[in-house]
Amino acid sequence: MGDEASVLKNGFDVNIAGCKIGQPANFYFPYKGKPASQNVRGMKDGKSGDYLTNALTDKALKLLDKNGDKPFLLYFSYYNVHKPAVSNAQGKKEHVEYFKEKLKTMPDTDLTLRDDARGGHTVKSLRAQRNPEYAGQIKALDDSVGRIIRKLEEMGVADNTIIIFTSDQGSMCTSKTGVSTAHPYRFGKAFLFEGGLRVPFIVKWPGHMRAGKTNDTVTINTDIYPTIMDMLGIQQNKLQHQDGISIMSTFKGETLPFDRTFYWAYPSNHSLGHNASLAIRKGPYKLIHWPRNGATELYNVDEDISESNDLSTENPERTANLFKLLKEWEPTGKILTKFKGKRALKDNKTRKKVK
Numbered sequence: 001m002g003d004e005a006s007v008l009k010n011g012f013d014v015n016i017a018g019c020k021i022g023q024p025a026n027f028y029f030p031y032k033g034k035p036a037s038q039n040v041r042g043m044k045d046g047k048s049g050d051y052l053t054n055a056l057t058d059k060a061l062k063l064l065d066k067n068g069d070k071p072f073l074l075y076f077s078y079y080n081v082h083k084p085a086v087s088n089a090q091g092k093k094e095h096v097e098y099f100k101e102k103l104k105t106m107p108d109t110d111l112t113l114r115d116d117a118r119g120g121h122t123v124k125s126l127r128a129q130r131n132p133e134y135a136g137q138i139k140a141l142d143d144s145v146g147r148i149i150r151k152l153e154e155m156g157v158a159d160n161t162i163i164i165f166t167s168d169q170g171s172m173c174t175s176k177t178g179v180s181t182a183h184p185y186r187f188g189k190a191f192l193f194e195g196g197l198r199v200p201f202i203v204k205w206p207g208h209m210r211a212g213k214t215n216d217t218v219t220i221n222t223d224i225y226p227t228i229m230d231m232l233g234i235q236q237n238k239l240q241h242q243d244g245i246s247i248m249s250t251f252k253g254e255t256l257p258f259d260r261t262f263y264w265a266y267p268s269n270h271s272l273g274h275n276a277s278l279a280i281r282k283g284p285y286k287l288i289h290w291p292r293n294g295a296t297e298l299y300n301v302d303e304d305i306s307e308s309n310d311l312s313t314e315n316p317e318r319t320a321n322l323f324k325l326l327k328e329w330e331p332t333g334k335i336l337t338k339f340k341g342k343r344a345l346k347d348n349k350t351r352k353k354v355k
Contacts, residue, residue, distance in 0.1 A: 004041060012075070016059050017042045024079045027052045027090045027137075038085045051092045053080045053137075057144040061151050068155045078144065081137045081171065088177045091136020099132035099139075106130070113178065116186075118193070119290040119297060123273035125187060126178035134179040159206040162231060164224060167199040174272045186307045190270040192279035192288050193307050197264070205231065209251040217250045218258040258283060263329045280326045287312075287322040296323060 007015040017040050024040045025033035029050035031040035046055055060076055084090045091099075113124035129135075145165065152158040171180040173188035173195065182188050182195035189196055201219065203209065208231075222244035229236055230246035250256060262281045269275055279288045284302035289295070298312040298319045312319045 014063060015042070016063075017056060018077065023082045023084055024052055025085045027079070027084050027092075029055070033084070033086045035085065040079070051140065053078060053092070053140040053144050057147050060148060064148075064151050064155065068152070068157055074148075076148070078141055080141045080144075081134065083172065083177065083179070087133070089131055089133035089137060089179050091133040092140045093136075095136035095139045096132045099135040103130060103132060113176065116174075118187070119275065119277065119288065120293045120295040121273070121275050121290075123174050123187070124176065124178070126173045126181050127183050129180040131179040161206075162228070163202075163204040164228075165200060165202040166221065166224070168221070170196040170198060172272060174274075177272070184306045188272075190266065190272045190274040192264050192266060192277050194301055194305060203251060205251060210253075213253070215250045215253075215255055217247060217254075217256045218260075218262075219247050219250075220244070220262060223247050261325065263326070265330065278326060278330065280322050280329070282322060282325070285311075285318060285322065287319060287326065289323065289326060298322070 002020050004015060004019045007018045012018075019041050021038050023038060024031055025036070025038040029043075029046040029048055029052075031043055031046075031052055033039070040052065043052070043055060056076070056078065060074060063074065064072075109128045109130050111126065111128060111130055113126055115122050116125040117123075149158065149163070152161050170182050170185070170188040170191070172178055173181045173183075174191070178188075180188070182198065185195035185198055186193040187195040204211075220243075222241065223246070224244070226236055226241045226244045226246045227248050230248040231251075236246070245260075247256060264279045266274065267276050267278070275290055275292055277288055277290045279286060281287075281301070284300050285298060286301050286307075287296060287298050296312055296319060297307075297310045298315060299307040299309065300311060301307065
């Protein structure tokens with residue numbers, strides 16, 4: 001949403017700790033550290049030992065107590081699961097101790113970072129996860145979601161409330177700071193391979209969909225807004241969601257054919273080893289292009305979920321067609337051409353110039 005003020009300007013009535021930073025300086029009160037730009041806003045009323053996820057949930061429950069007897073939208077973007085500025089991971093202390101003990105009962109796992117080549121670059125990648133700090137973060141998140149659901153039940157509105165649980169990207173598996181893995185999907189956060197793009201998407205809509213069912217429809221987060229409008233019986237305004245469609249019929253069991261084209265652009269380098277790239281998916285085929293060195297790879301992500309078999313050489317016609325669509329989607333050519341020199345974009349300030 002941008003900075004704190006822009007959240008309220010875009011229609012929210014209350015904003016607690018919502019801002020443009022992607023990670024907290026620290027998960028423990030006073031949630032401050034270096035750099036100071038990542039200090040958490042609006043959380044000064046805590047005490048030593050408070051854990052951010054729990055503190056945010058306490059405030060969310062108070063909002064529900066005040067507003068839960070009438071229609072409401074609670075948009076809860078947990079900082080978890082994410083590394084804080086102070087460490088590679090920071091779980092709630094008692095959870096971390098639990099998982100350290102649990103690890104002693106589990107078989108040994110190879111946690112060696114392996115060289116993984118793609119797009120003319122080689123990246124260190126983790127293939128297993130045994131990080132108790134990261135596990136502690138996940139447990140704190142799970143517990144918090146449980147508290148929200150119990151509050152809805154106590155208020156008597158659980159059966160009339162839609163819950164959508166999802167994420168923005170895959171988790172951190174590359175570089176020496178890797179803590180998790182999406183294996184057998186390839187790579188994770190910051191990459192346009194499936195490990196970076198696939199995220200959980202769980203919906204609870206009592207009385208309208210059966211629990212425990214899965215659906216193979218390919219969807220994207222821009223579908224959430226028109227879907228919610230459909231669920232609430234609100235007339236669609238397509239000017240507001242040109243990149244999304246309603247997938248409400250999938251909640252009734254229908255599987256939608258993937259006859260759309262998805263595009264992604266990550267036009268900057270990332271400390272996790274990512275080099276600026278763009279991608280397009282049409283049907284089962286996904287093409288990834290790295291502008292800086294001109295590398296292009298093609299995968300059938302239906303048949304090859306690990307994206308281990310690059311088809312670009314044996315299927316040059318499909319590769320050319322998808323690359324043509326990618327260029328048409330990015331008509332200014334700024335992203336596609338910016339990296340052909342020796343330098344790549346290195347910060348968000350520069351990146352804004354090529355959006």
